Amino acid sequence: MSDYAQMDLNPRGGGVKSESPLVRARINVVLAASAREAGVVVREKPFLGHLVLRGNAQDEGFRAGVERVLGLALPLALGAVARDESRGVSLQWMSPDEWLIVVPAGLEFEAEAALRRELSGHYAVMNVTGGQTVLELTGPRVRELLMKCTPYDVHPRAFPVGKGVSSVFAKSSAVIRRVDEERWELVIRRSFADYLYSWILDAAEEFGVFVAPAEVARPASRGAERELAAEAR
Template identity: 65%
Template sequence: MSDLAIFNVNPAAVVVKAESPLAMSRVTVQTVGSAKEAGVVVREHAFLGHLVLRGNAADAAFCGGVEQVLGLPLPQGMGLLSMDTERGVSIQWMSPDEWLVIVPAGREHETEMRLRTALTGHFAVMIVSGGQTVLELSGRAVREVLMKSMAYDVHPSQFPVGKGVSTTFAKASAIVRRVGEERWELVIRRSFADYLYRWVLDASEEFGVFVASR
């Protein structure tokens, strides 16, 4: 660990103001006046802590160390998502040896250091917060918007709460997660953020869309 170049990407003494990937995006569709009127509510969860974790899922010590630090079991199958909504912590299976960890804003450096202390052997952990953001979509018409935007089957029988997949979304890529009965999240790359945000708003306009404060 002493040979690694580790630094805090979110220090207490902020010199440069951080901007979300959607800082310059503008709403260009007709919106409704409140979330109660809307078929779709769109909200960005900016500045969350995103980490990529890699390791051996067959190693009991690795799995135990992750659970000790994050307080959640390590998902070990395609589409599985472990969540603690009260603490704002989640772990999503991305491949047989890779997981996406999301923690509250400003907690990524602490989480990385705790993982590096708890884990041994071959593993990797990297902060990728600056390259991603999260769009939350909620409301009665969200599934219709998703069906217009992606080929993956989002019927409740195939996409229950607690499932997440990486897929093609509006000709780009996104991680789609169902985190509630009528609440979904899109984890999107910074380079696609403005395009996908505008796509979601346009696809939601016919159902009545409300943009919640970020």
């Protein structure tokens, strides 16, 4: 007789729940009938332009060049997000020498070219559009949802409107941004997108969750495209 210790990894009885490795992708969530009835509304904002900018924040020329291209002053403090809602442009502090730029769909090429034209010296700008997406969370129960997902303090005293941080989210990570009182954004990596989306739907089910159609944010006017194109030339 063998002394080998054998274990049943898929028991049929005893109240033990077995889960497939793809259980998160096949999650069965009861959705609210409408956004009005939901405590949390989830909407993807796909195809936005994402750029990572690095440079010396103490360099006045670097700061001025960024502001000429984006129309936003370079944030210089932890958690600061500069945003122009009318043009769909945001600029977020990520570390002392790194910022995340988000622009409307289709403007990332022009934005990168314009930055390369205006900036000089030691800097780097990388187009990471294909590697990230944005989830918008709205509704009266979003903060409670976030409390289940991240150890970061999302109370208004610690997380006011206009703040953004990179933090642990679920068992992965996300950039969390508070746009207004009941509207938040998550910037998530492509490789974790399916997992985090399923996690959010599962965590939000108790509050009533509604999935809104994806929103592709285009420039508010062709003027924004022309401005960036002019800087790029």
